[in-house]
Every structure is written in structure tokens, then in C-alpha cells.
């Protein structure tokens with residue numbers, strides 16, 4: 284089974300639109316709700332949705348996987364999830380579910396985006412994903428859902444299946460593990 288190679292793409296709102304929203308940027312968006320003066324700018328970029336009855340949660344996340352090989356993917360079924368790198372960059376891998384089975388990633392449509400410091404992404408619920416760095420560790424601010432985090436942490440710590448998230452190993456699907464490249 285040959286190893287698929289996936290080229291890491293530059294982040295843009297258009298390219299990321301099938302998976303969610305690209306966030307932020309250095310330039311003030313005068314067309315958005317906000318304000319600018321010589322001392323600061325603020326502007327609207329996204330209305331985060333933690334899902335019905337969801338309590339939005341800020342999570343601090345460190346990423347250290349620099350293998351650039353996609354061995355597993357994760358999806359959260361109730362909430363959007365935003366990731367904003369702080370002081371570094373990440374590579375965000377995203378993948379839609381199969382048309383006939385959203386609970387299984389459609390690996391033919393897997394993509395990877397470079398998310399630089401000062402930008403971010405917010406994924407739609409059900410977006411299969413995983414994250415990498417090029418070297419070292421990148422700390423990120425994450426917006427997610429309180430119950431999803433508690434459910435996922437309990438599952439990862441206890442070895443049980445999560446209810447609000449799914450994690451699949453590509454090998455268990457009989458799929459090759461893509462390698463990311465610039």
C-alpha cells in the first residue's frame with residue numbers, strides 16, 4: 284500500500300470553508316463590526332457555537348507531534364472547535380466524513396493547512412482533524428465545549444469510548460497513513 288502524500292496548503296477563508304472558518308489576521312477588517320483607533324483595533328470574526336445547551340470552554344493545548352504522518356483523526360459531534368496558535372504555528376489536518384457515513388473520514392478529501400501565529404481556524408462539528416507542528420511545541424488557545432472536553436479526557440484516561448467525540452486510527456480502517464509535505 285503506497286503512502287499518500289498531502290501538500291500542506293496556505294490558510295485562506297475560501298480554502299478552509301468546507302471545514303469551517305479561518306480566523307483573524309493582522310489587518311483590521313473595517314467591514315466587520317468593530318472599532319479602530321490609533322491605539323487598537325477590534326473586529327468580529329466568528330460567532331462560536333458550542334452546540335445546543337453547550338457551555339463554551341477555553342482550553343490551553345500544547346502540540347508536539349512533528350511526524351507529519353496522519354495516523355489518527357478525531358471528530359467532535361456537538362460543538363465547533365477553534366484553535367489559535369500562540370507564538371508559533373501548527374499544521375491543521377481536516378477531513379470530511381464520507382457522504383454515506385459521516386462517522387467515517389473520507390480520506391480521499393483529507394487536506395492540511397498551515398496555521399501561522401496570529402491566525403486560527405474554527406472547525407464545524409463533525410470535522411475530522413488532527414494537528415502537527417514542524418518542530419518543538421506550539422501552545423494554542425482552543426475554544427470548545429466543556430462537556431466534550433470532560434467526555435474526551437475521561438475516555439482517553441480510562442480507555443473507554445467517548446460519546447461526544449470519535450477517534451479513528453487509519454490503520455484500523457485499512458487505510459494508508461498520509462504523509463504531509465510543504
Ligand SMILES: NC(=O)N[C@@H](O)C(=O)O
Nearest residue numbers: 344357413414427432435
Ligand atoms: N481537547 C480536544 O478536543 N483536543 C482535540 O480535539 C485536538 O484537536 O487537540
